[in-house]
Amino acid sequence: MNKILITGSNGLLGQKLVELLLKNAKNQVIATARGENRLPFTDGYEYKSMDITNREQVQDVIDKVKPNVIIHTAAMTNVDQCESEKDTCWQQNVSSVEYLVEACKKNDCFLLHISTDFIFDGKAGPYKEDAEANPISFYGWSKYAAEKAVTNSDIRWGIARTVLVYGIAHDMSRTNIILWVKKSLEDGKNIKVVTDQWRTPTLAEDLAKGCVLIAEKEAEGIFNISGKDFLTPYEMAMMTADYFKLDKSLISKADSTTFSQPAKRPPRTGFDLSKSQQMLDYQPVSFMKGIEVLAGQINSKILEA
Template sequence: MKILITGSNGLLGQKLVQLITREGKHELIATARGENRLPFEKGYIFESLDITKEAEIEAIVKKHQPEVIINTAAMTNVDQCETEREDCWNLNVTAVEYLIKASKKHNAFLLQLSTDFIFDGEDGPYDEEAEANPVSYYGESKLAAEQLILESKIDWSIARTVLVYGIAHDMSRSNIILWVKKSLEEGKEIQVVDDQWRTPTLAEDLAKGCLLIAEKKAKGIFNISGDDLLTPYEMAVKTAEFFKLSQSSMTKTDSTKFKQTAKRPPKTGFILDKAKRELSYKPHTFEEGIKVLADQIK
């Protein structure tokens, strides 16, 4: 099967390229805006692609004729989306319109990545049938992209995920595990929120879930996340325990103490029954996820 990935320089994009090239069963076209930042070049073709430019999408899809397109490219910084709304909409919504058009024209199956932030967090964890009600512009943009796909006449799937964590090459963004580990090792005082709940997702698990969908061309909406419903404080405690670090400089707090541009849903998280049943999806526990990261740090 020929698979094209957008956003291959990002965390999920990198994990997908690693997974697909390691398995060696599919032809892979990795695309990203700008230069290829992956640390290896074998097993795939790289094309520079800005998905906010319709002509570029059409040219690349026409050239390679992929059977499946996996769209991992997005503006995911929730506060940035709130302040840079036009850029957010262009990347998260308009670009999806262009991908739908190209998928229709060249008969490709489109897998779109989405988020728990389409929900208001009043009634989590959620299944695939739950009613969306975003509380941030980021959530609105991702829901608008979902609606475009639902209304399209193409073969499609939507993979919704939650709080993705992992380590990738040449990436500046940290994650809660690395932040807690570094802070506690340095003896820094940290406050961690204990009134929000998520099912944190190991990037490798999300990549595997996406590949399972792609290989089956499984149509519809799938929740692809971790299975453990935790607060950030509980994640921090598990991290400290794993690395055998003192928790004396760590205190729990609530989200009202932090000034953030965008509102966050209090309790999301996903019910994974459908993905387990239809895709045989099996995520790591959060403790297992910490161990995966620990091995990568070494």
Template sequence: MKILITGSNGLLGQKLVKLLLEKDMEVIATSRGANRVTYLSKPFEYSELDITNAIQVDEVIKKYRPDAVIHTAAMTNVDQCEKEQAECRNLNVDAVGLLVRACETSNIHFIHLSTDFIFDGESGPYREDDQPNPISFYGQSKLDAEEIVKQANCDWAILRTVLVYGITPGMSRSNIILWVKENLENGKPLNIVDDQWRTPTLAEDLATGCFLVAKQRATGVFNISGEEMLTPFEMAKKTADYFNLDFSLVTKVDASTFSQSAKRPPKTGFILDKAKEVLGYQPHSFEEGISILDEQV
């Protein structure tokens, strides 16, 4: 099976390249700029790709004619999306239309990554068929992209996920585990919210979910996340306990303490019954995720 990945330089993209090669898939990695996945022993194709460029999108899809496209590239900084709405829409919505049209020409299985932020967070955790109601521009952009995918004249799947964490060589953004670990090791006090709930997702688990969907050519909407409903404060406590760090440096606060451009849904998280039953998906616990990340630091 030949699989093309967009956003291969990102956290999920890098995990996908590694996993798919381990599964003996033929991998075409695409991203902006030079290839960052240079640390793997197995060979794979790499092609620079600007997903907002219609000509490039058509050329790359026609050149490689993959069996599936796993679309991980997106603008995901929620506050940046609120401030730079035109750029957000271009990357998160318009580009999806270009990719879908390119996949329709050869009925290429289009696998799209979405987010819990399409929900308002008033009644989480959510099932796949619950009614979306985004409260940020980022959430709206991802919901608009989902609507484009659902109208596609090719096989499609939407994988919704929550607060992805992990580590890769040269990663550009941190995550709550590394952030808490680094600050507590340096004796720095932290204020962490305890009134937002999520089901945090290990990047390796999300990559596995993508693989299962591609392998089975599964279609429809799937929740792919962790299973434990935790607040950031609880995630920080588990991190401190794992690394034997001084948790007295952490102060519990509520979200109103912070001034942020975009609203955050208070309680999202996902119910995973469908992914478990249809795909055989089984995520790691948060503690297991910390351990896996620790082995890679």
């Protein structure tokens, strides 16, 4: 029996992980998040309330559960908010990881930590796993510091780095580029989308799949887990409009200077996936296929309503 504890199970990735892990009867899943369980189903797994910024709570839950593997998805990911609320960001993104490392050491757990392309300055993407980090935002620094807390520890660890995750949460609480473009164009709004940033956008289901591949093998080291298409947000918007047969003339090109955002964004990130493909047999879908997956989920949400 593989006992796997997930942090941040109420979040988008957390939800997808619980669903995916439950498909394998060998997995015993313990979902944790701050406050109440927001997953729409309660069968097949155990839920425990755990605030990752509370060291005693982290110790207590992990001492009791004694998981083989912890998948740490909880984090403060709003890049601009991290810039203005640095203490909260550090607590959620760095201190929490130090507490988990400590608990993993005591209980001999494998820790899978989720990281980001924002640890890079974006001058030379797509990046391989061994590229040099140089964050340009406080969020990026906090995630890089968390990576260091993991890699400098003497526990067994894996790091899954990802890029621009999109998907649909059960309660539709999160938006993403596809939903934003679709809604704006359906409402007849003109939108400006940047042409000078490049990413490899990642379907949440693919990220969950990559995490499970690492967790079940307890594969050690750093792995790039993202989508495979290297695109600008403008290209993503045009593809979304094409798929839903919406009016593309409402979309206009812009560059990053058009938007005043508190935190700097790395211009050109994206990942080289060769290591994950070779070592884990990780095979993500194309962005077009990702749009199709989301469209199917939107339709089933409409049918449920």
